Amino acid sequence: MKKSDASIFLAIVVVTVLTLSACGRTTETDNQLALEISALDGHAAGHVLWYRQPAGSWNEALPVGNGRMGAMVFGDPDFERIQLNEDSVWAGEARDVKLSIGTPADLTEMRRLIDEGDLEAFRSRREQQLRSHDFDVKHYRIALSLDEPTRSFDGETAITFSSTIDDLSKVTLDAESFTVQSVTYQGTPLAFTQREGGLEIDLDRDLALGEEATLTIGYSVTNIDVDSARFGMGEGYDLGFNFKPESPTNPPIIFTLNFPEGARHWFPSFDHPSDWATHETIIEVRDDYRVVANGALVSDAVDSETGRRTVHWSQTKPQPTYLYVMVAGNHSVLEDKYGDLPLHYRVYPGDEADARLSFSPTPGMIGFFEDLYGVEFPWVKYDQIVIPGIGGGAESTSATVIAEWTVSNATELKDRSPDWLIAHELAHQWWGDMVGYEDWEHVWLSESFATHAEYLYASHDLGADEAALVLDEHKVDYLEEARTKFIRPIVTNKWNRPNEMFDRHTYEKGGVVLNMFRELVSEDVFGEVLQAFLEANAYGNATTTDFFETVQQVTGEDYSWFFDQWLLKPGHPVLDVSHTWDSQQKVLSVTIEQTQDRKLGTPVYRLPIKLGITTTAGKTIESIWLDRELKTFRFDVAEEPLMVRFDEGDVLLKEWTFSKSTAELLYQLSHDKAIGRMWAVGELQERMDDPAVQAALVEVGQHDAFWAVRDKAIQAIGAMESLTSP
Ligand SMILES: [Zn+2]
Numbered sequence: 001m002k003k004s005d006a007s008i009f010l011a012i013v014v015v016t017v018l019t020l021s022a023c024g025r026t027t028e029t030d031n032q033l034a035l036e037i038s039a040l041d042g043h044a045a046g047h048v049l050w051y052r053q054p055a056g057s058w059n060e061a062l063p064v065g066n067g068r069m070g071a072m073v074f075g076d077p078d079f080e081r082i083q084l085n086e087d088s089v090w091a092g093e094a095r096d097v098k099l100s101i102g103t104p105a106d107l108t109e110m111r112r113l114i115d116e117g118d119l120e121a122f123r124s125r126r127e128q129q130l131r132s133h134d135f136d137v138k139h140y141r142i143a144l145s146l147d148e149p150t151r152s153f154d155g156e157t158a159i160t161f162s163s164t165i166d167d168l169s170k171v172t173l174d175a176e177s178f179t180v181q182s183v184t185y186q187g188t189p190l191a192f193t194q195r196e197g198g199l200e201i202d203l204d205r206d207l208a209l210g211e212e213a214t215l216t217i218g219y220s221v222t223n224i225d226v227d228s229a230r231f232g233m234g235e236g237y238d239l240g241f242n243f244k245p246e247s248p249t250n251p252p253i254i255f256t257l258n259f260p261e262g263a264r265h266w267f268p269s270f271d272h273p274s275d276w277a278t279h280e281t282i283i284e285v286r287d288d289y290r291v292v293a294n295g296a297l298v299s300d301a302v303d304s305e306t307g308r309r310t311v312h313w314s315q316t317k318p319q320p321t322y323l324y325v326m327v328a329g330n331h332s333v334l335e336d337k338y339g340d341l342p343l344h345y346r347v348y349p350g351d352e353a354d355a356r357l358s359f360s361p362t363p364g365m366i367g368f369f370e371d372l373y374g375v376e377f378p379w380v381k382y383d384q385i386v387i388p389g390i391g392g393g394a395e396s397t398s399a400t401v402i403a404e405w406t407v408s409n410a411t412e413l414k415d416r417s418p419d420w421l422i423a424h425e426l427a428h429q430w431w432g433d434m435v436g437y438e439d440w441e442h443v444w445l446s447e448s449f450a451t452h453a454e455y456l457y458a459s460h461d462l463g464a465d466e467a468a469l470v471l472d473e474h475k476v477d478y479l480e481e482a483r484t485k486f487i488r489p490i491v492t493n494k495w496n497r498p499n500e501m502f503d504r505h506t507y508e509k510g511g512v513v514l515n516m517f518r519e520l521v522s523e524d525v526f527g528e529v530l531q532a533f534l535e536a537n538a539y540g541n542a543t544t545t546d547f548f549e550t551v552q553q554v555t556g557e558d559y560s561w562f563f564d565q566w567l568l569k570p571g572h573p574v575l576d577v578s579h580t581w582d583s584q585q586k587v588l589s590v591t592i593e594q595t596q597d598r599k600l601g602t603p604v605y606r607l608p609i610k611l612g613i614t615t616t617a618g619k620t621i622e623s624i625w626l627d628r629e630l631k632t633f634r635f636d637v638a639e640e641p642l643m644v645r646f647d648e649g650d651v652l653l654k655e656w657t658f659s660k661s662t663a664e665l666l667y668q669l670s671h672d673k674a675i676g677r678m679w680a681v682g683e684l685q686e687r688m689d690d691p692a693v694q695a696a697l698v699e700v701g702q703h704d705a706f707w708a709v710r711d712k713a714i715q716a717i718g719a720m721e722s723l724t725s726p
Pocket of ligand 1: 450
């Protein structure tokens with residue numbers, strides 16, 4: 001679509017969107033119009049249509065629309081998405097249009113369907129204590145011989161550990177799904193008992209404090225099929241060990257998913273994030289398979305007599321068991337490099353060209369994160385391995401497994417780039433892998449940092465507007481959970497299953513909190529904190545207190561007030577903002593009231609805030625501190641401001657209202673930064689009976705410099721009952 005046709009097109013856009021919102025159904029002819037809406041923007045503009053589908057479903061969430069739209073397809077069997085861009089219709093026959101969805105905020109209803117819950121869900125959880133054990137595992141040597149047709153393996157794991165008490169006589173390990181046949185110590189059989197979930201071994205003699213021993217455990221399983229729901233995970237989640245048969249979308253593939261407690265399904269272990277050990281993975285499999293695991297390749301050879309391949313990997317830096325991984329299959333292995341660091345993209349045969357394109361940002365990202373964190377990439381190589389059945393990735397050390405959709409063709413990449421996912425999992429190689437967490441209570445030390453990395457990389461790669469949109473999306477995601485599910489402290493020992501900690505508080509809220517801290521202390525100081533924390537805790541686990549101590553050491557200041565309100569207490573500020581202009585005194589008054597419900601422990605916040613005051617002479621930024629429930633700030637200003645901007649930079653995590661005149665909103669609509677312009681669209685949407693507002697939104701829908709603002713304006717126009725002045 002050429003630009004000169006844009007005005008004709010806007011009329012079509014309006015008609016089309018009105019049709020959708022008025023009827024909720026349209027014909028396939030209308031679908032073509034809907035697809036052309038996005039052509040108006042020159043790329044995916046953000047109109048997502050949901051089509052009823054007679055059968056089948058997406059099993060995973062797919063971000064669409066330039067990858068940063070926030071629009072997602074969920075595993076709802078009733079819907080399939082047909083995407084926007086005229087040349088990027090993916091799949092499926094269009095049926096009845098269900099609804100049209102655009103910006104992240106519009107996803108509220110869809111997400112609520114997925115995340116049904118109630119405020120009691122958090123309060124009724126158990127309080128956990130750190131899991132104790134009186135031995136410390138030093139090394140696992142895991143050897144498995146795999147038999148694909150019978151979904152079976154024979155295993156032998158040698159565990160080297162030291163006693164942490166004076167007289168250790170028994171060792172209890174996590175063991176699920178497989179049956180233990182033997183336990184030996186220096187060739188002598190030991191008595192053992194395997195009960196549900198646990199393997200108790202009688203050592204036959206007492207080990208002294210610090211004394212080391214190596215136990216060799218033989219075990220096997222036939223027709224393995226882990227019921228993940230029984231272990232606190234979603235039903236479709238491939239916890240533990242998987243033999244995946246060939247399907248229309250994937251080749252046969254064998255893989256592990258250890259997060260969060262999957263290791264115990266393929267090797268006996270102390271399967272908890274607090275225990276770090278080095279490990280070797282030795283896999284015997286059919287000769288045409290490639291096998292990848294953590295660390296460095298030791299050997300890969302086919303036995304000429306048996307025709308079986310044995311591949312031996314070694315991870316010489318300690319790791320918690322949930323970061324161990326093994327994948328075997330007939331992947332194509334694409335090689336790349338970052339300096340001397342070998343990179344591999346392991347993808348399905350036939351996907352090579354798209355995969356080369358999709359993973360191409362990886363070396364640049366490694367360089368970006370090395371600069372950002374001040375620490376070199378911590379491992380000897382980095383593999384990204386495509387597996388079926390996951391919507392995101394799992395950051396197993398030096399070998400991330402990642403969703404199939406990451407591999408996209410050039411057209412799909414325009415609509416939904418996987419860069420954020422690649423960046424997130426890569427950032428984990430420092431956050432979560434190089435430095436882990438002592439217990440699930442502290443998992444924000446991994447996930448919040450990886451989520452923040454998505455924003456930082458977008459900022460570096462795509463610029464301020466796109467990055468602001470990512471941050472806004474993270475806020476929306478958290479606020480959605482806070483409104484519909486629960487609020488909880490980010491750091492808490494209340495969970496029934498570890499997986500419950502991996503919610504939007506840990507990811508999105510934590511990421512936004514880190515960004516507020518970065519804004520508070522400056523980019524440079526924040527970078528110093530990250531580097532110091534990584535170096536102080538390298539190749540081991542840490543706690544939230546360790547992070548606080550690093551902050552104190554680096555900054556020399558006490559930021560406990562900040563972390564206390566954002567990490568240790570639940571909720572977020574809810575702010576009512578208003579302003580008045582005294583034309584006699586030439587004084588601008590801005591009043592801010594904190595109205596959040598404090599019954600569940602949400603505090604009165606102490607907030608650094610930037611106010612932007614724009615007059616005909618230009619903009620001045622005032623830094624203020626809100627530290628009580630209600631406060632009025634007064635500023636001498638030479639003339640009545642054209643715009644008063646609350647939270648300049650859009651740093652704060654907040655719900656808020658700020659009542660403004662239509663004149664000020666119209667000024668903001670054309671003069672503010674992207675998030676502010678989008679906010680102005682939302683406010684003006686309530687005043688659409690004013691022809692001047694309609695005209696302004698049509699103008700913005702057509703000509704705003706940023707696609708997300710155009711999209712928001714078009715959505716606003718489309719939501720109207722009628723249009724008096726198109
Ligand atoms: Zn993550």
